Amino acid sequence: MTDNLTPKVVEPTIFELSSPGRTGVTFPDPDVPRAPLPESLLRADLPLPELAEVDVIRHYMHLSRFNYSVDGGFYPLGSCTMKYNPKINEDTARLPGFAFTHPLQPVETVQGNLALMFTLQEWLKEISGFAAVSLQPAAGAHGELTGVLMMRAYHRARGDTKRTKMLIPDSAHGTNPASSAMSGLTVMQIPSDARGNVDLEALKAACDETVVGLMLTNPNTLGLFDEHLEEVIKIVHDCGGLVYGDGANLNALLGIVRPGDLGFDLMHFNLHKTFSTPHGGGGPGSGPVGAAAHLADFLPSPLVGVIEEGDGEMPPLYGFMEPKQTIGRVKAFHGHFGMFVRAFTYIAMHGPDGLRAVAENAVLNANYLLARLRHTFHVPYDRICMHEFVAEGKVEGSDVRALDIAKRLMDYGFHPPTNYFPLIVHEALMIEPTETESKQTLDAFAEALIKIAEEAKTQPDLLKEAPHPLPGAGKTPFGRMDEVKAARDLVLCCWLP
Amino acid sequence: MTDNLTPKVVEPTIFELSSPGRTGVTFPDPDVPRAPLPESLLRADLPLPELAEVDVIRHYMHLSRFNYSVDGGFYPLGSCTMKYNPKINEDTARLPGFAFTHPLQPVETVQGNLALMFTLQEWLKEISGFAAVSLQPAAGAHGELTGVLMMRAYHRARGDTKRTKMLIPDSAHGTNPASSAMSGLTVMQIPSDARGNVDLEALKAACDETVVGLMLTNPNTLGLFDEHLEEVIKIVHDCGGLVYGDGANLNALLGIVRPGDLGFDLMHFNLHKTFSTPHGGGGPGSGPVGAAAHLADFLPSPLVGVIEEGDGEMPPLYGFMEPKQTIGRVKAFHGHFGMFVRAFTYIAMHGPDGLRAVAENAVLNANYLLARLRHTFHVPYDRICMHEFVAEGKVEGSDVRALDIAKRLMDYGFHPPTNYFPLIVHEALMIEPTETESKQTLDAFAEALIKIAEEAKTQPDLLKEAPHPLPGAGKTPFGRMDEVKAARDLVLCCWLP
Amino acid sequence: MTYIPLTPPEREAMLQAIGVSKVEDLFQDVPARHRFPKLNLPPALTEMEAAAELSELAAANETVRDLVSFLGAGAYHHYIPAAVDHILRRGEFYTAYTPYQPEISQGTLQAIFEYQSLLCALTGMEVANASHYDGATAVAESVNLAYAQFRGKRTKVVISPAVHPQYRATLRTYVQGMGLTLAGDTPETVTSDEVTAAHIEPLIDENTALVIVQYPDFFGRIYDYTALIEAAHAKGALVCVAANPIALGLLKTPGQMGADIVVGEGQPLGIPLSFGGPYLGFFTTRKQYVHKMAGRLVGETADNRGQRAYVLTLTAREQHIKRERATSNICTNQGLMALASAVYLSLLGKTGLRQVAELCYHKAHYAAAQITQIPGFTYCFDTPFFHEFAICCPRPVEEINAHLLEHGILGGYDLGQDYPALKDHLLIAVTEMNTKEEIDALVEVLAEVSHD
């Protein structure tokens, strides 16, 4: 091939595309007299790029085409629940009646919003078995911070100020320890046992009167339901600690079991995982927190409640209420309302049977993939899994790494599984298919992985040099990245003052 | 490269993706008693595919990525006016107040629609210089059929039934003769002269009392404004004929000259060219017809008119009216209303100065490209052009054809110009940049063509084998097509009874 | 200028490259006395002003959502799954041109190929083209096919008066210059006793090129046309059936009845009412007539790498090749609407379309049964119907509809407008969008009318 055949795929930056004098949108002249501008407070220059609408559309259209997405294909990213995002959600969230309401309007003018939020609170309570739910937290980690602060406040409210230690299993997501640290707590790591459960002995040993509680992901990040869950919870409770549920994996439990029933004291939901709100290339999410009765008063403020009961003719009047011992607010306004609309739509369209079907099929899909792959890749904690499982990205007789397998999957048109998490599995490949994938897709994915394992032995360079520049849907024209260069050069901005 | 590296890009058909028992959308159970079905009139089987929503979205998402589009890049398809389609148009056309109105509602309930249509009629009249406009025709060719039937009806209404001959320049679009033939007329072709104008002598010789009229595209399909336009029109009028304007190229004339002022008797507009309604991968378009006063009564029915004048307080009441000697209706209902909304939005956002700027910049862009390319490709009718020009897709010292150049342009990320039209230029490359392209884009395109001309001499196979499988935005992974196989096998359907 | 990227210095540089000093110099060929007219148009609006103005216009309408609608008569309010418009909004689809360059248009081409296949599956036919402007023009183009098939030797077209009045009107316009005679286009003969076959069959003779009927017909009636088609075939004529595609989710296909051409209005398949357009004319026929068919056609082939692919084929039928000898003048068609219908059919599939068809059927029959229990309201025809039916009313339809509108109900279609003998006849359409509650409200208001 001559050089002509490989034109640069690089898309210029929006600054490089700028041409002085262009604009992509204009505004009317003022219809009021101009007021004198505060000369000493004006900026000298506004160094923004200048483009016409067509330039902007083409630029972002090109960029979009460099992305892999759920709308484009299978995205088995463990722990992320990359399920298909129903299109109706996007439309309901954009209804002008929702999109054009201001968060500080008088409640009388936003009863539709408040009814939706109230109902969603009620539904999440029913799904999880908690006594109260606050919709305010913006994401999972934000929910954790909220929950940890609530646990802290709970103990303090009882006058118990010496509890400063949070127990966190070694399989936990990084946000768990980080959230604890942000709340001024120290973190103590609890190991897992050989079957992937919390090590009961270690837990018992750690439990004392300085324990704030345990942050537990269940099913855990190995995709396993702790076989001694109720015992784990009891041990923590017995030492006066609380059990926080990281609800990232709730997708496996919808209609299967309610964390509140199991004894969890509080938990965050991820609407952007379980309830199908899109991940948006990194966000926004939404991380409501549910609490058992004894913690409900500590929830962040405000909650939506009924401030005047309705009757046969009049609907109730909804308004905001402040929990008695609230930790305060964790962000401005009421949370990610746009995500509430999506999650509400999703739950409304599933009903109790549909939600259970979600969990059942998610778990079925994961176990099927596990069955198809366990003879090719070693699965260190190999038992019936929930919605995901973790294999080792290693192939006997080859020096390829999980990363190489991940990159080679791109050549086959698949998004790789989560790599190198959880930390307790070497070269982890964490595979979560979700319930929105078909058997055909799972089979194709399994076959690709089996073939790649074969290639790892016969043509390892195919993996080590992957991804290759391939045409076709879902594939992009970039090769492996120089991460060191990025960290060394630290070019974080293409405009500098 | 091993075979592994070129996985099939082929996307299965929607039938191949079907899995029995799936569905992408469900409907509620009837809330009324079921009525007995008419057993003898029921179909045995409904052989439609069965897919979940995710299957459908991914399928069409994949297909979309095989397309080149204006949103993706430069699309200099001569005669097609592939200008950028403003995004606001798509939103206004989808406003529920428009999208959910039924064409047969009482006029009192659709005054917004009628006001919009009335105003658009008025605006098109003002832009073109005609006395009346019907919005009904669905596309350019449909406007032509309408116009030709009107010309025929006009002569007949005068009792002049021997006029059966339509004069059509050899540079005309195929729809012109086809529309005439569909109206039962015979077509007589008029040659062009050496400067690309209508050959006056030939025209004079053809003009007699059997002439219905002349169908004239001006600027013509060479992109040239006829240098004797007024004389051409006079010659036809002098023999009792009418002059029909094919308005495909109106983009060059907005605010520059009004066809009605020049003596055209009637003309169709292409809202999908001049007024930025998107081409939709082949349609829908919209082809309103404007007519001078003496032809206005023949327009298709109905037009929108004021049925009760307004006053200071009350807006007028709009309704439908039937022109006195109407040829009848040319389709059901009132035309492509969704396109009217887009064109209305576009005209409203341009105003008189903006429309003139459209024409000026379209013509400027074409002349600039012509200036950059005339030394590389022979331009047979080389004078100041309007919105487009036609070059010969040949390179001295090479046997490549226009087709090869076109396909090679794809490797450079460009959509090729129109090929092999107009017929009077050998190996025609008909280039229409439109006003929505930047100098940067035109320069890149010119440089690509100049480079390709070089390649034609040094590496002709690069052209003959083009397009090559290249990654990157705007490029697709398919090679040249076997057109003969398609016509021979005639596989027109992947489902057969 | 937000849509014109050129800046003044760029324009300057370009004029220089062209060799003129100002942009006006490019327009020397335009007759001077008419050059640069002052257009009397309102000054340009910015986007936010235009958005506001268009919103105001839209708000000046009452929609089938604001009102409860029982209006059909050729355009129907059905549920459009959200995913349809999400696909249509892909810039790659709606801002592409006709797929004349197949290597970079496989998206459109395969989608049309699938559309053709879906329409064949639905109608029971063998080939479909890539679309016509609407149902009316598809009917009109069926005449062109038949006319060409008989090489102009048969000059009569028989059409049922129970075909949509606007389709018949369109057909009359189309045939003006063709030297054809239309028989059967006699709405004045339609009375409550009218039976299409009985009316039509006697008109078919050896000079008949084409017979056109509708299914369900304009009155919502469903007939099995098998015998009529046999009779037409016996005279050598072709038969075109204009069908409602939702009805085909439930009913025997025209293909099964022996039709030669099946056309129709595709709007019910996921296309918004949008005050009458853009809609979708679908056109299917038997493979033997494909060379006489109008419009674009996508066929399967392979590229030079052996990959399955699609191209426009049999283009020698079309105007850009054959000019005055083309099968039709059609060029731009309804590509994006065809895509909408393909996505709609893909989403609903076998189960969903049947479900919608049944919902329409049951709800319409419930409505009809309730309405005809009101004194003074009777069935007009004694024939099975699908989702639309004609009711003889005790008072003029105009009055009834005005009364309904006062109650927020968009009444039916006044058949007296087109059929003199059907004065006081109201054509009511019911779809899956109408709840029982709405139907009961309609019945209640109609009952009031009968009392007044």
Added chain:
Amino acid sequence: MTYIPLTPPEREAMLQAIGVSKVEDLFQDVPARHRFPKLNLPPALTEMEAAAELSELAAANETVRDLVSFLGAGAYHHYIPAAVDHILRRGEFYTAYTPYQPEISQGTLQAIFEYQSLLCALTGMEVANASHYDGATAVAESVNLAYAQFRGKRTKVVISPAVHPQYRATLRTYVQGMGLTLAGDTPETVTSDEVTAAHIEPLIDENTALVIVQYPDFFGRIYDYTALIEAAHAKGALVCVAANPIALGLLKTPGQMGADIVVGEGQPLGIPLSFGGPYLGFFTTRKQYVHKMAGRLVGETADNRGQRAYVLTLTAREQHIKRERATSNICTNQGLMALASAVYLSLLGKTGLRQVAELCYHKAHYAAAQITQIPGFTYCFDTPFFHEFAICCPRPVEEINAHLLEHGILGGYDLGQDYPALKDHLLIAVTEMNTKEEIDALVEVLAEVSHD
């Protein structure tokens, strides 16, 4: 099931492959007594029912389009160009995850890189992260940066009471466990005479890690903080300015004033009001603090073919690597909202943003001038303002707002809720969306109030 593709036979085959006989067998680890609870939720709606129900809920609100709105206080009604949402609706953007696999995420990565660059250009700073949840949490996270910068040795944070009350409340929540003291958070001290610098400066000492002010502040006032920042720097403290990004289209940047951190609520940059979220917290700082900054960060690099490309970089600051020693716990951020703001800024650019800022400024000043001519209505502060201003009213704000609402006007924010000394003070926001006519209507109704 429309979102679950598996069909019963497929499920059967899969269970067999797994080696269990029914799906319930997969849940043996779940304590039996709690397994398969009956959820008391309404039965599933179909899409058309859900669409109708959600439309009804939405219609139960009165929006800032139905009403004429002068409500701001941290969330603003601006015009969002149509193109913004067209980009956001690209499935490739909104259904992708965090770009952890850069080879197939260059779209998101480059877009964030450009977002970072645009925000730096706007604020006059050197680095920006990929976003925070909102303005309030971005303010809170600035404390983490400062705290880490001083390795926990400085334990005081000074915040102006003229910072948004909800930002201050959020900050109070965030610092609960951190052992920090907050100074200046004393809304009760705010009177008409309040001048931020005078109030704040004395509170800054050698133990102060961070000083936080807002620009324009909650009352819409614009101060040049240069001197205050110098004073803070003299004590070794860092300064965080929470800025309104639209104001930065016109006003001197906090960067120019010497700020160390500039954060803010990005909602005004093309993000719908949406009842308060999702919005966009932006966070910019000086390069020297980048290692202490929270959140994701995109950096430029090259791929193994030498093509310019982008990756997430300095990830060792983040929770998934550093766990309890991370700079923050943030993981999911506001990616799509950051994209919206980048598209918005790209579309408006240099000219457009300045235009919007000026429109806001002029209209707000016109409104303020008119209102203060009504007897009884006076300016609260004697300070320059941007597009929001506090008015002292002759009657309780609640009454005034109720009266305005009767006239279809959404009044301003009642400052008495948060500032005891500002009882009867109304905070009014005016943007480019408010026409002169609307402002005049507001003035008219206020004049009525003053007469009553």
